[in-house]
Amino acid sequence: MGIVESLCCLKFEVKILEARNVELKSSPSTLFVRFYLYAGNNTKVELNTAEICSRSDKEVMIWNQSFGLECQGNETAVEELKQENVVFELRRRKTSSFLRKWSRSELVGRGELSWKSVLESNGMEIERFVVMGETKDRILEDCDKPLLLKIALKVQASNLVKTKKKVEDLCVCRDCRECNCLDYEAFVVACALDGI
Template identity: 35%
Template sequence: MEDTQDISSISCEIQIIRAKNVEKISLGKSNLFIRCYLPTGNNQRVKLNSQEISSKSDLFWDETFSLDCMGTQDSINMMKQGKVVFELRSRKYLPIFGKNICGSQLLGSVEIPWKIVFESTEMEIEEWAIFMATSKNNEDVKPPAVKIAMKVKVNEATKNNRLRRPWDESCACKGYCGCNSSSIFSADDYEIFALGATLDAL
């Protein structure tokens, strides 16, 4: 049957500003970057990496990832229950047989719920996130911290008429296509979002 829903335009923004208390971690000659995991509904998430900076630099990124999407009130409520996971990582490049072989090491991580952003003044926050270090450091050494800003803007809702249909057992996607889902993102959105956010970061 026909289902009339209110559709809202949602704009999300995540800014990685700078880090501190990283010099106390034994890094050697390496680069630092932030890895973000953003929930996208249907138990899926998108992985995004910031630019790499030298661990011997001023530890300043000032890099922004942005996302614009459409969603119902149900999908907005679903988003509020999600968390963005931030990982502070170091990467070393080793020349082997004429090629630079690299791998990243997890230095610490932190989770920030979207609910905090939605319930804040003007629906935006900017704070020093304390990362839980993976290595055991001296108690006198402060844990690494990264200044992060997050912002959400929900525009006025508009009416959308669509045909509600049950999940078709014959559908090869087994529900992944979002044919019976109120998720903000459809299956096709995942790669598009990842590409769009990456381009914003350049």
């Protein structure tokens, strides 16, 4: 007999739409958004949008860039996800640097949104502005409007039932209708490779 395990397949879509009220001080620079997705086991995946040039005559910076991630986990993993937040950082890189691509970026603003709010929303999908807390270094011009990042988050979930076969469940014969011959051949190859 096999072991039946209930798994959940989660598909995440993160869309970075635009930033508003961005008025930077000093030299010309490019802006990008860095965000971190929870990947289980206390690890996070770092993702960056494309870099776009900041201009003093533009208060709205548009990315309209999507990222997708698909993973599997059990109910415990989904409960852990509800405790996590997506952290968004608006960052800039000075364009005057010769080695701009490898130069360090500066944090302009930081904000976060909980996965719980997405999972508990209607259709497990939200689109909203996140207020980005400014840094101590005051990279932004003095402005009475808060720095905003418009994002959209979507989660699709589907249940999977996975059956794990035990070694003793594999049939030695190739004629029975209860076992899959491909599983048996894969098992034999795996054992042969393990013995090498």
